[in-house]
Amino acid sequence: MATQISTLGEFGLIKHLTKDFQAQQASTQKAIGDDAAVLNFGNKRTLVTTDLLLEGIHFNLEYVPLKHLGYKAAVVNFSDIYAMNGKPTQITVSLGISQRFSVEDMEQLYAGIKLACERYGVDLVGGDTCASMTGLTISITCLGEAYDSDIVYRNGAQVNDLICVTGNLGTAYMGLQLLERERIVMNTDENATPAFEGREYLLERQLKPEARKDIIEQLHKAGIKPTAMMDISDGLSSELKHICSQSGVGCAIYEDKLPIDYQAAALAEEMNLNIVTCALNGGEDYELLFTCKLDDYEKLVPIEDVYLIGHITKVEHGLNIVGRNGEELPLQAQGWNAFDAQ
Amino acid sequence: MATQISTLGEFGLIKHLTKDFQAQQASTQKAIGDDAAVLNFGNKRTLVTTDLLLEGIHFNLEYVPLKHLGYKAAVVNFSDIYAMNGKPTQITVSLGISQRFSVEDMEQLYAGIKLACERYGVDLVGGDTCASMTGLTISITCLGEAYDSDIVYRNGAQVNDLICVTGNLGTAYMGLQLLERERIVMNTDENATPAFEGREYLLERQLKPEARKDIIEQLHKAGIKPTAMMDISDGLSSELKHICSQSGVGCAIYEDKLPIDYQAAALAEEMNLNIVTCALNGGEDYELLFTCKLDDYEKLVPIEDVYLIGHITKVEHGLNIVGRNGEELPLQAQGWNAFDAQ
Numbered sequence: 001m002a003t004q005i006s007t008l009g010e011f012g013l014i015k016h017l018t019k020d021f022q023a024q025q026a027s028t029q030k031a032i033g034d035d036a037a038v039l040n041f042g043n044k045r046t047l048v049t050t051d052l053l054l055e056g057i058h059f060n061l062e063y064v065p066l067k068h069l070g071y072k073a074a075v076v077n078f079s080d081i082y083a084m085n086g087k088p089t090q091i092t093v094s095l096g097i098s099q100r101f102s103v104e105d106m107e108q109l110y111a112g113i114k115l116a117c118e119r120y121g122v123d124l125v126g127g128d129t130c131a132s133m134t135g136l137t138i139s140i141t142c143l144g145e146a147y148d149s150d151i152v153y154r155n156g157a158q159v160n161d162l163i164c165v166t167g168n169l170g171t172a173y174m175g176l177q178l179l180e181r182e183r184i185v186m187n188t189d190e191n192a193t194p195a196f197e198g199r200e201y202l203l204e205r206q207l208k209p210e211a212r213k214d215i216i217e218q219l220h221k222a223g224i225k226p227t228a229m230m231d232i233s234d235g236l237s238s239e240l241k242h243i244c245s246q247s248g249v250g251c252a253i254y255e256d257k258l259p260i261d262y263q264a265a266a267l268a269e270e271m272n273l274n275i276v277t278c279a280l281n282g283g284e285d286y287e288l289l290f291t292c293k294l295d296d297y298e299k300l301v302p303i304e305d306v307y308l309i310g311h312i313t314k315v316e317h318g319l320n321i322v323g324r325n326g327e328e329l330p331l332q333a334q335g336w337n338a339f340d341a342q
Numbered sequence: 343m344a345t346q347i348s349t350l351g352e353f354g355l356i357k358h359l360t361k362d363f364q365a366q367q368a369s370t371q372k373a374i375g376d377d378a379a380v381l382n383f384g385n386k387r388t389l390v391t392t393d394l395l396l397e398g399i400h401f402n403l404e405y406v407p408l409k410h411l412g413y414k415a416a417v418v419n420f421s422d423i424y425a426m427n428g429k430p431t432q433i434t435v436s437l438g439i440s441q442r443f444s445v446e447d448m449e450q451l452y453a454g455i456k457l458a459c460e461r462y463g464v465d466l467v468g469g470d471t472c473a474s475m476t477g478l479t480i481s482i483t484c485l486g487e488a489y490d491s492d493i494v495y496r497n498g499a500q501v502n503d504l505i506c507v508t509g510n511l512g513t514a515y516m517g518l519q520l521l522e523r524e525r526i527v528m529n530t531d532e533n534a535t536p537a538f539e540g541r542e543y544l545l546e547r548q549l550k551p552e553a554r555k556d557i558i559e560q561l562h563k564a565g566i567k568p569t570a571m572m573d574i575s576d577g578l579s580s581e582l583k584h585i586c587s588q589s590g591v592g593c594a595i596y597e598d599k600l601p602i603d604y605q606a607a608a609l610a611e612e613m614n615l616n617i618v619t620c621a622l623n624g625g626e627d628y629e630l631l632f633t634c635k636l637d638d639y640e641k642l643v644p645i646e647d648v649y650l651i652g653h654i655t656k657v658e659h660g661l662n663i664v665g666r667n668g669e670e671l672p673l674q675a676q677g678w679n680a681f682d683a684q
Contacts, residue, residue, distance in 0.1 A: 029387065029490075030495065033496070033588070034426065034495050034496050035391055035422040035423070035425040035426050035496075035571075035572060035573060036389040036390055036391035036422050036423055036425075036426045036428070036484075036486065037389065037390045037391070038387050038388070038389055038426070038488075038493055039387060039388040039389070039390065040387055040388070040490070041383060041388055042385070043384070043385070045371065045380050045381060045382055046380070046381040046382070046383055046388050046485070047378040047379065047380055047381070048378055048379045048381065048432070048434060048467065048468060048483070048485060049377060049378035049379070049434075049468060050434040050436050050468060050469060050470055050481070050483055051436070051470050052436035052437070052438055052470045052471075052472060052479065052481055054438045054472065054473075054474050054475065054479065055475075056475040057438070057472060057473055057474060057475060058472070080377040080378050081377070081378055083377040083378075084376065084377050084378045084380070086378070090390070092390060092391075092392040092483060094392050094393070094394035094481055095394070096394055096396045096399070096479065125390065126390060126391060126392060127392060128392055128393050128394045129394075130394060130396065130399060130400070131396075131399055132396050132399060133396065133397075133398040133399060133476070133477065134475070134476055134477075135475065135476075137394065137396065137438065137479055137481075139392070139394055139436055139479075139481035141390070141392055141434060141483040142378075143388070143390060144378065146380075148371075148380075148382070151380055153372065153376050154375070154376050154377075229377075230377060231377060246375070
């Protein structure tokens with residue numbers, strides 16, 4: 001079943017797609033249906049972040065289900081708000097939709113957005129929907145709130161602070177490699193079935209990442225306020241470079257401390273990739289990278305899924321990684337540059 | 343001169359384009375450079391609106407200069423905040439940029455955004471920039487502020503309220519017709535020059551619209567709080583339909599009261615178009631449509647560029663336009679439906 005979007009029109013489509021979204025935030029005074037949403041943040045600070053996702057650049061619908069895409073598009077924005085030590089509260093969703101897509105396709109996308117909103121307690125409060133010449137464009141802006149004294153910026157890291165990451169690194173990247181490999185196999189041999197068995201976790205990390213709300217809550221409960229924090233969207237090296245340059249410090253991280261998933265490492269070996277390089281530069285993990293005071297070490301230990309990977313140094317030491325053999329090498333921040341990828 | 347965007351990369355490009363933007367709003371606590379911007383709205387309400395502009399759908403770079411496009415993309419968002427009786431305070435700008443565009447092109451676009459920000463006192467506080475497969479994508483989200491008691495929604499119009507519009511209607515649409523006509527002439531005859539003389543105002547209304555900050559300020563000064571308000575982006579008929587359906591009322595407007603620009607009317611005649619239809623359904627005027635209490639009439643008269651075009655009726659009367667001959671006809675709300683245009 002495929003209903004042409006033109007049968008509903010812009011206003012009809014948006015009404016249809018958003019009718020089941022219920023407000024969950026006390027700060028949502030007026031959501032969709034006027035020129036602007038109205039939010040009441042009282043005496044807290046408002047946080048705002050935005051992400052643009054383009055078909056063919058950020059996602060490939062050959063292997064990304066639309067529901068997962070909607071979920072991920074929302075969650076990556078929530079992740080930016082958590083990375084400020086805030087709480088995501090509202091999103092706006094703008095879509096550019098080509099003729100290839102039907103109302104049912106957009107329902108799938110919104111089902112994913114709705115699931116993410118429900119899981120994270122975030123309200124959909126507006127957006128803009130229009131036709132596009134080619135492909136699908138998704139632009140999401142997320143608002144969040146935090147008390148001023150709780151907000152963590154990128155520029156607060158100080159010499160001797162601990163460097164921590166959550167979860168594991170490079171797994172989302174290996175999930176993408178797996179999807180790409182199997183896509184090529186499937187396209188060349190129509191009888192092939194994708195070899196995903198036992199590797200579901202890698203796919204999940206790529207297709208349906210989670211934001212680390214749990215970690216933010218636990219840090220808060222433990223009384224730890226990071227000195228600097230970011231989420232890992234472009235890759236650990238790239239994010240460390242941001243924190244160090246904005247804080248005016250250097251860093252030393254340890255190769256053998258990097259949290260790496262077993263399945264990711266096994267696939268990397270099979271595909272002749274260096275898993276440490278993937279962990280440093282892979283991106284899309286949406287884990288948290290943060291620095292905190294040495295004094296917080298004791299409080300940090302009981303928190304599950306947080307890994308100490310190094311420490312902040314003086315700026316003149318630069319950014320370094322200490323290998324398994326003890327050798328110190330400068331950290332290369334490749335990051336993910338969409339403009340080189342063209 | 344054309345510098346490839348890949349020479350700067352995503353972070354370099356954004357840093358380069360935004361380095362001359364100065365904060366103008368007291369509520370801007372932290373702008374670009376972290377995972378999210380931090381805003382301090384104190385005890386006011388936060389307003390949020392967003393717009394997505396796609397090349398080939400919303401703009402044609404054959405006749406729209408990038409600087410004008412940047413200006414317009416920002417201003418149309420400000421217009422949505424004014425339409426809530428609020429004050430725009432911050433924007434985020436996300437761009438999807440194909441290989442066709444250079445750093446200098448993006449400088450032009452940002453020069454327009456900067457001019458709009460300066461004129462309207464709005465701060466740029468974030469965004470996302472990435473490569474696109476084809477064309478230029480611009481997604482802008484605008485935040486604004488207002489005291490709760492000042493906010494005007496679409497659903498407050500009551501029977502016997504006056505219906506007012508600002509400026510003139512259909513002019514932006516006629517500007518677009520002119521640009522399209524001359525584009526076709528230029529494409530078929532390389533020696534032709536566009537016949538724009540004496541019609542600069544039509545072009546300006548299409549290419550470089552302004553938001554009615556002045557009207558909002560004057561209404562405030564006069565002590566008038568509209569009962570319902572919208573900006574006219576899709577066309578008067580479409581917006582009236584929104585206000586009437588959300589307020590549960592009908593309306594009667596008068597053909598001979600519609601403010602129409604002389605140049606627009608002359609061109610419509612030349613092009614064999616009905617200027618009233620253009621005024622009702624043209625769209626992109628970014629004027630304000632509002633309703634207010636009959637008692638406010640005296641206070642309204644001295645405000646320049648506000649025109650009384652009709653009044654609110656009971657819902658059972660429907661939406662009607664009274665012609666020059668006194669005949670009442672149902673108002674057709676064509677609006678502008680991008681999904682039909684494909």
